[in-house]
Amino acid sequence: MDTIFIKEQRAFxxxxxxxxxxxxxxxxxxxxxYPITPQNEIMHYWTRLAPKYGRGFLQTEDELSAGFATLxxxxxxKKAFCxxxxxxxxxxxxxxxxxxxxxxxxxxxxxxxxGPSTATVIYSQQETRLTCFGGNGEGLRLVYSTxxxxxxxxxxxxAFNHAWRYRFPTFVLGDGYQAxxxxxxxxxxxxxxxxxxxxxxxxxxxxxxxxxxxNTFNIEEELYETLSKHLAEWQQMAREVVEWSVSGDEEPDLxxxxxxxxxxxxxxASKQLREKGxxxxxxxxxTLRPFPITALQExxxxxxxxxxxxxxxxxxxxxxxxxxxxCSCAPVHGLLRPGLGITAEQVIRxxxxxxxxxxxxxxxxS
Amino acid sequence: MLRRVEAFVGEHAAGKSEIAIxxxxxxxxxxxxxxxxxxxxxxxxxxxxxxxxxxxxxGLDVIAWETKQTLxxxxxxMQLHPQVKGVLLRHxxxxxxxxxxxxxxxxxxxxxxGLLDFPRLSVYLVVNTCRPLTRDEEQIVVEAQRFRPLHGxxxxxxxxxxxxxxxxxxxxxxxxxxxxxxxxxxxxxxALVEVAEQMGKWDVCGNPVWPLKRYMPLAFW
Numbered sequence: 369m370d371t372i373f374i375k376e377q378r379a380f381x382x383x384x385x386x387x388x389x390x391x392x393x394x395x396x397x398x399x400x401x402y403p404i405t406p407q408n409e410i411m412h413y414w415t416r417l418a419p420k421y422g423r424g425f426l427q428t429e430d431e432l433s434a435g436f437a438t439l440x441x442x443x444x445x446k447k448a449f450c451x452x453x454x455x456x457x458x459x460x461x462x463x464x465x466x467x468x469x470x471x472x473x474x475x476x477x478x479x480x481x482x483g484p485s486t487a488t489v490i491y492s493q494q495e496t497r498l499t500c501f502g503g504n505g506e507g508l509r510l511v512y513s514t515x516x517x518x519x520x521x522x523x524x525x526x527a528f529n530h531a532w533r534y535r536f537p538t539f540v541l542g543d544g545y546q547a548x549x550x551x552x553x554x555x556x557x558x559x560x561x562x563x564x565x566x567x568x569x570x571x572x573x574x575x576x577x578x579x580x581x582x583n584t585f586n587i588e589e590e591l592y593e594t595l596s597k598h599l600a601e602w603q604q605m606a607r608e609v610v611e612w613s614v615s616g617d618e619e620p621d622l623x624x625x626x627x628x629x630x631x632x633x634x635x636x637a638s639k640q641l642r643e644k645g646x647x648x649x650x651x652x653x654x655t656l657r658p659f660p661i662t663a664l665q666e667x668x669x670x671x672x673x674x675x676x677x678x679x680x681x682x683x684x685x686x687x688x689x690x691x692x693x694x695c696s697c698a699p700v701h702g703l704l705r706p707g708l709g710i711t712a713e714q715v716i717r718x719x720x721x722x723x724x725x726x727x728x729x730x731x732x733x734s
Numbered sequence: 735m736l737r738r739v740e741a742f743v744g745e746h747a748a749g750k751s752e753i754a755i756x757x758x759x760x761x762x763x764x765x766x767x768x769x770x771x772x773x774x775x776x777x778x779x780x781x782x783x784x785x786x787x788x789x790x791x792x793g794l795d796v797i798a799w800e801t802k803q804t805l806x807x808x809x810x811x812m813q814l815h816p817q818v819k820g821v822l823l824r825h826x827x828x829x830x831x832x833x834x835x836x837x838x839x840x841x842x843x844x845x846x847x848g849l850l851d852f853p854r855l856s857v858y859l860v861v862n863t864c865r866p867l868t869r870d871e872e873q874i875v876v877e878a879q880r881f882r883p884l885h886g887x888x889x890x891x892x893x894x895x896x897x898x899x900x901x902x903x904x905x906x907x908x909x910x911x912x913x914x915x916x917x918x919x920x921x922x923x924x925a926l927v928e929v930a931e932q933m934g935k936w937d938v939c940g941n942p943v944w945p946l947k948r949y950m951p952l953a954f955w
Contacts, residue, residue, distance in 0.1 A: 380864040380893050382747045389866065409746060416867070550747050552893040555866065 372421065376556040383546040384409035386517050387451070387477050389555055390524035392417055395565045396475075397446040398424035400437040404456040405489040406544035407479040411451065431456040435463030438474045443581070445570030447528065451477035453544070455486055457495050457502070464537050465503030469583040471598065472571070473531040473538065477524075480543040482707030490544035491709040493628055496683040499541050500657040506595070508602045510538040510609060511657040513628040514546065517553040523654075525558045532566035534605040541656065543679070545629050545709065606658035613652045614667055616642060620649030622723050623671035623698070625664070625688055626678060627653050630710050634677050637715035646723050653687075661691040668696040673722055677703040677715055736822060737766065739852050741773070741831035742888070743840045743881045744860035745867060749890040751781040753860050753924055754832035755789065756946045762793050766827030771818055772798035773842055774834030782832060784953040797821060814845055822848045839880040856885040858921055861912075863891045863905040874912035886921040887913045888944075889937070897929055903938040910939040 372392055381389075387410045391399070399418070401411045411425070418425050424446075428434040434450055441448030452460055457478055467474055480495040482488030501507040510530055512523040523540055531538035558565065572579060585591040616624075616638050626634040631652040638650040651667055653660050668674060674696075676685040681704045689700055703710070703718045740757060742750045751774075758770040770789060772782040782789070786796040797817050821829055831849075833842055840857060843849050859878055861868045868874050878884060891905020906923045913920045922944045923937040930945035937943055 377866075377869070378864060378893055378896065379866055379869075380747075380862060381866070385746070412746070550894065552864070552896050 373555050373557050376554055376560070378552055379555050380550060380552050381517070382409060382548055382550055383517055383520050383542055384479070384548070385413045386520045386553060387524055387540070387542075388413035388417055390521045391449055391475075391528070392421055392423065393521075393555070393557060394525045394528035395447055396423065396449050396528065397568075398426065398441050398448050400426050400428055400434045400441060400448060400450050402428055402431045402434040402452070402456065404431075404453050406481060406547040407451040407453050407477060409547070410477060410479075431459035432462060435460040436466075439463055439467055439470075439472045442472050442474050442568070443571040444573070445568050447532070447568050449475040449477065449528075451479070453479045453489075454481040454483055454495065457498055461498070461502040464509070465505050466583045467537040468503060468505050468508045468598075470581050471535040473535045475524075475527050475531050476537065476539045478539055478541050479547040480541065488544075488707055490548070491629075491679055492543055492707045493630060493679040493683065494681075494706055495541070496627070496656060496678070496680055497686075499539050500687075506599065507657060508536050508598055509657050510534065510536050510605070511541055511655060512539065512611075513541045513654060513656050515628055515631050515652070517546075517549070517551040520546065521553055521555065525563065529563070529566045530605075530609055532568060534601070534609070536602060536605065541628065543629055602658075609655060610658045610660050610663075611654035612660035612663045613654060614650065614663065616649040617647040618649070618667075619647070619670045620667075621647045621672045622719055623649040623651055623667060623674045624715065624719070625651045625653075625674060625676045625684070627656060627684055630677055630679055633710045633712045634715050636712035637719060640712065640716060641719055641723070646719070648719065648723075653684075656684075656687065659687050659691055664688065664691050665695045668692050668698055671696070671698045674698050674700045675703060675715075675719060675722060676700060677710060677718075679705055679708060679710055681706040735826055736852075736854075737826075737828055738854045738856065739822065739829045739831065739849060741833050741840070741843060741849075741855070741857045742860050743833045743857055743884075744835070745865065745877060746835040748835075748860045748862050748865065748868070749892070749924070750835075750860050751832050752946060752948060752950050753888060753890060753944075754830050755782075755785070755949050756924065756944055758789075758794050758828070758830040759792060760944065761828045761830065767795060767825065768793070768828045768830060769795040769797060769821055769825045771821055771829060771831045771846075772796075772815065773818065773831045773846070775814065775842055776834040781950065781953060785949055788952070789949075795825070819845065819847055821846060822852060840882065840884075850883070855883070856921075857881065857883055858886045858888050859884055860888045860890050861905075861909050863889075863908045864893050864901070871908055871912045871915065874909065875915050878912070878916050878918075884916075884918060886919045887916070888921050889923040889941070891923075892926065897926060899929055899932045902929060902933065906937040906939050906941065910941070
């Protein structure tokens with residue numbers, strides 16, 4: 369079998385291709401999928417790579433089947449994954465909920481597209497809420513929101529390892545723009561950097577062992593008991609995996625909050641605004657579920673105002689408000705462009721309307 | 735009279751559209767008409783469509799879907815622009831085809847009337863050795879098998895903004911070695927204008943350097 373990466377190498381590719389290579393490096397055995405833009409090239413590239421490296425692929429008849437087949441693959445002991453977008457993500461909420469209930473550790477790649485319904489295929493963050501809380505139940509999931517191709521690679525490796533370590537459905541949340549965008553990154557074998565890959569084992573069909581995996585309960589108390597245990601384990605995982613990045617001024621007049629591809633625009637805006645002399649901070653949740661509540665509270669408590677920027681109509685903003693309720697008096701504004709691209713210039717324009725006039729701010733805080 | 739037809743093929747994100755634009759603009763310098771044809775049936779609306787107004791201003795006859803014509807076709811694709819079919823019959827000068835990637839390789843060329851029988855057709859494989867599936871001689875040879883006919887290779891080795899002369903020259907050596915095994919010429923090394931200026935007219939293997947001005951970053955869908 370071919371070696372995946374002979375040595376670490378810089379490469380230039382699209383986000384979807386990065387996922388296929390990263391899944392390979394993460395030791396994924398099989399992908400189950402059903403075509404939908406903008407995730408198709410994950411399947412295209414996986415089907416080119418899989419035969420070379422002894423991995424598998426199955427295209428099912430629809431998204432429901434792809435989702436359930438992924439769970440079947442995992443139960444049979446395979447490191448299985450799935451990818452989808454938009455309405456496909458809606459359909460997959462049923463198998464994902466079952467994965468939550470049965471603690472089946474599959475990995476999903478979501479390349480968000482504009483909604484509602486089939487809508488558009490490129491730039492959107494309108495599946496934030498769906499991916500974090502889409503199913504019935506309590507959203508016992510792990511959701512990483514990436515912003516660069518390097519992060520897509522790194523967090524794909526992490527997603528596979530954390531899924532199998534904690535046994536909650538795990539997501540790498542991208543979008544059509546990241547999917548199609550071309551960018552340089554370093555490809556590497558995680559084991560050469562000291563990361564051990566989690567092993568898998570069959571949940572069913574183990575000789576001499578009777579196993580009972582349940583997604584249905586007859587008695588409410590029985591469900592409550594099981595769910596309480598899962599909730600406690602999820603909370604424990606949350607403390608261990610929660611990730612964010614914070615930068616800029618520590619006591620800002622304006623705190624920019626964004627996730628995923630939009631955070632590239634807000635980071636650039638934060639830098640340029642600070643160069644102009646404004647006191648600006650930047651907060652980016654990397655895990656959207658669990659949400660970095662404490663870290664956000666800390667910086668928000670020292671911020672005069674907050675501007676949430678997203679390619680959705682308040683999905684991140686509601687997570688921010690929920691996290692800050694009772695902890696911060698800073699007004700939360702939104703630059704909300706559902707299904708549209710967001711540039712640093714647009715963020716700067718909105719920020720300058722909110723920020724105190726230059727000079728005043730510096731004098732006030734110096 | 736139609737002088738030449740050039741078609742650029744290769745894997746997804748190899749740089750086909752960027753090279754096709756560069757080549758079309760270079761040919762336009764000769765003063766003859768140049769038609770730039772969007773033969774991308776996989777993603778027909780994402781490359782030339784948003785750029786066509788600007789490219790028309792630069793003197794190219796762009797044959798691609800207009801935004802208002804793509805209602806409902808944006809992602810479904812697989813729609814050949816009707817003008818593409820007869821482009822060889824109507825055009826003089828040069829025709830440059832930007833061929834989309836996909837499992838069918840260059841079969842899409844058969845959809846253009848008379849193209850595969852045209853005696854002065856050149857199909858060129860665009861190769862970026864910084865892409866894992868075309869990273870070495872062996873892999874490029876395998877990749878080239880997917881495309882028939884094929885008349886030459888183009889070294890488009892780059893890492894976006896991180897591109898250096900050394901990287902491009904290293905790519906040129908790898909592409910040259912693959913081309914020799916395929917018994918095909920290397921037609922050119924393409925490099926961003928600022929890199930090309932440092933390289934001069936010829937790459938390390940003696941192939942011409944095509945200075946490349948990036949248009950695709952302007953195609954913010």
